[in-house]
Amino acid sequence: MLSPEQWGIVRLTLLVGGTAMLVTLPIAFALAWLLARCRFPGRMLLDGIVHLPLVVPPVVTGWVLLLTFGPQGPVGHWLADWFGVSVLFRWTGAAIAAAVMALPLMVRAIRLSLEAVDPRLEQAARTLGAGRVRVFATITLPLCAPGILAGLVLGFARSIGEFGATITFVSNVPGETATLPLAIYSALQRPGGEDMVWRLAAVSVVLSLIALVASEWLARRMGRGLHVL
Numbered sequence: 001m002l003s004p005e006q007w008g009i010v011r012l013t014l015l016v017g018g019t020a021m022l023v024t025l026p027i028a029f030a031l032a033w034l035l036a037r038c039r040f041p042g043r044m045l046l047d048g049i050v051h052l053p054l055v056v057p058p059v060v061t062g063w064v065l066l067l068t069f070g071p072q073g074p075v076g077h078w079l080a081d082w083f084g085v086s087v088l089f090r091w092t093g094a095a096i097a098a099a100v101m102a103l104p105l106m107v108r109a110i111r112l113s114l115e116a117v118d119p120r121l122e123q124a125a126r127t128l129g130a131g132r133v134r135v136f137a138t139i140t141l142p143l144c145a146p147g148i149l150a151g152l153v154l155g156f157a158r159s160i161g162e163f164g165a166t167i168t169f170v171s172n173v174p175g176e177t178a179t180l181p182l183a184i185y186s187a188l189q190r191p192g193g194e195d196m197v198w199r200l201a202a203v204s205v206v207l208s209l210i211a212l213v214a215s216e217w218l219a220r221r222m223g224r225g226l227h228v229l
Helices: 004-037 043-050 058-069 074-083 091-116 119-127 132-160 164-170 180-189 194-228
Strands: none
Touching (some): 004 180, 058 074, 058 091, 091 132, 091 164, 119 132
8 A cells, every 4th residue: 555645646646647648739739730731841850859859868858948947948937027937846847847758659649640541531521511620520530539549648658757857857856746757766765765666666557557558459449440441
């Protein structure tokens, strides 16, 4: 059984991961739509920038976030001047770091689902008098919904396991930014912390495994649905 402190770490991790996914979803869908359906100069560059967090060290991503959202950063300075808020050393900052690291996985999953939609179905609907919004709501969105859900699940799994960018950007503050990976790291540094490490590691494995199994199930369901069509 987990102690109240450990349950608090789990709740904070779920809060950070859930918030990151809700904020990232519309951005990920818009980027996936641009990359899958639009042709424009700089498309390959945009694709590379979106997937950059997958290949650069997470510490570099956290450092860039710190420069951006720090007191003198372009976004951090604006937030402080206009709203009097800061995301440094806050769980909101941890959610931003998790969202940035999960974004490439979400974009990729959603993009693949959009590219798998047969454009002839959309064209047929438009020839029958359906407008673009109705075609999107009744044809495109239902067909790519499993891919969107798979992207959400993959992104969530990535966000709850985020470490490098988070600790660089918002540090390791117990009760505020210390999600499961950071709490495990802290416990490893303490004498006698092995028991806490085992418990939190087990929770991390279970949560990640559930997310990966759900993502695989959704991907297979999407594949069967498109095969039938």
